[in-house]
Amino acid sequence: MNPDPDYSAAYVVIRTDAPDGHEGHGFAFTIGRGNEVQKAAIDALRPMLIGLPLAETLDDMGSFWRRLVHDSHLRWLGPEKGVMHMAISAVVNAMWDLKAKRAGKPLWKLLADLTPEQIVDLVDFRYISDVLTPDDALDILRRSDAGKAEREERLRARGYPAYTTTPGWLGYTDEKLVQRCEDAVNQGFSQIKLKVGGDLEQDRRRLELARSTCGPAIRIAVDANQRWDVPTAIRWINALAPYEPWWIEEPTSPDDVLGHAAIAEAIAPIRVATGEHVPNRIVFKQLLQAGAVSFVQIDAARVAGVNENIAILLLAAKFGIPVCPHAGGVGLCELVQHLAMFDYVAVSAELDDRVIEYVDHLHEHFVDPVVVRGGHYLAPTMPGFSAAMKPETITAYTYPDGSAWQDIRHDRV
Numbered sequence: 001m002n003p004d005p006d007y008s009a010a011y012v013v014i015r016t017d018a019p020d021g022h023e024g025h026g027f028a029f030t031i032g033r034g035n036e037v038q039k040a041a042i043d044a045l046r047p048m049l050i051g052l053p054l055a056e057t058l059d060d061m062g063s064f065w066r067r068l069v070h071d072s073h074l075r076w077l078g079p080e081k082g083v084m085h086m087a088i089s090a091v092v093n094a095m096w097d098l099k100a101k102r103a104g105k106p107l108w109k110l111l112a113d114l115t116p117e118q119i120v121d122l123v124d125f126r127y128i129s130d131v132l133t134p135d136d137a138l139d140i141l142r143r144s145d146a147g148k149a150e151r152e153e154r155l156r157a158r159g160y161p162a163y164t165t166t167p168g169w170l171g172y173t174d175e176k177l178v179q180r181c182e183d184a185v186n187q188g189f190s191q192i193k194l195k196v197g198g199d200l201e202q203d204r205r206r207l208e209l210a211r212s213t214c215g216p217a218i219r220i221a222v223d224a225n226q227r228w229d230v231p232t233a234i235r236w237i238n239a240l241a242p243y244e245p246w247w248i249e250e251p252t253s254p255d256d257v258l259g260h261a262a263i264a265e266a267i268a269p270i271r272v273a274t275g276e277h278v279p280n281r282i283v284f285k286q287l288l289q290a291g292a293v294s295f296v297q298i299d300a301a302r303v304a305g306v307n308e309n310i311a312i313l314l315l316a317a318k319f320g321i322p323v324c325p326h327a328g329g330v331g332l333c334e335l336v337q338h339l340a341m342f343d344y345v346a347v348s349a350e351l352d353d354r355v356i357e358y359v360d361h362l363h364e365h366f367v368d369p370v371v372v373r374g375g376h377y378l379a380p381t382m383p384g385f386s387a388a389m390k391p392e393t394i395t396a397y398t399y400p401d402g403s404a405w406q407d408i409r410h411d412r413v
């Protein structure tokens, strides 16, 4: 589905005239062509930010979110989906980065320290109040208020469980697959993920190799990246059942709620996971209502940023469904770890069956890169949302004038 990704980002920096000099950083992740479209969408939001009173805006992030999402002209381009919504995500997340820096806290801690009432004020319940009302959300958050300090302590001591996608890319030789599976187990991961959907016989062989290398105790998730129609998905996944896949991720179109429900019913007890391309809280609501997913895979930069992801965390908590964030892409591990850690401390209060995806590349470009040890994400301590790329990376890779692009052109000549 994504055979030649060229990991890219439309990158936002919000500057203010406050004397503290803090900037807010955020980005929309893309895989290459189209990044200029994403940038144009972010530029369309510029007039809505310039001149805003800083303190008042940061104090009422619920209103700020609504102002961007419910702009009647820009809303026509979605509503609440696609390029415009991802642009809002980049800007909203940059504002949260700024707010957390000004507060001197990592974002997960800033959010976890809010009261249940303050968290509820961040969420737009429009279109989801049939299954989650503000009162429901308050109940969930107040229930989790007890034990917050102990969970925070545990998080700081042990980190948050991760799984690795490193062994599983299509195109590896059998030797490389086996080696990477061994590495993952030795590094302390209890779950790995393999890409599937290219060729059934190859998938069988790769899964058999992975299963025999990892042993029965390691969870092996598989990811089809939307390759199949519903009947193909059911046939293919059932053919892989002897290798006990833990979940099948994105078996079909992310818009097909009823298709996911049909697949879930036909492949049980294998579980269905999706979310990295689910555009908004409304589709997540329907996936949960339909019993179509066993895992919700939030993405930090696809729905409209922190606020909408809080709505999705609350929806998942209401249904008792674990959130296992998507993080395959530049900077997505850095961002989404904050949301999962906030969820553990203040929302679901659970770690069972919860894991954050880990992909071990491109972290060197970030000022505050993720740290994964013994199969766990360590809790960030630096103030902010861990979104900022290093200045030298931004200079070198900015298209089309950065030095990295000059080298590529030279090579091609």
Ligand SMILES: [Mg+2]
Binding pocket: 223, 225, 249, 250, 276, 326, 328
């Ligand atoms: Mg995936």
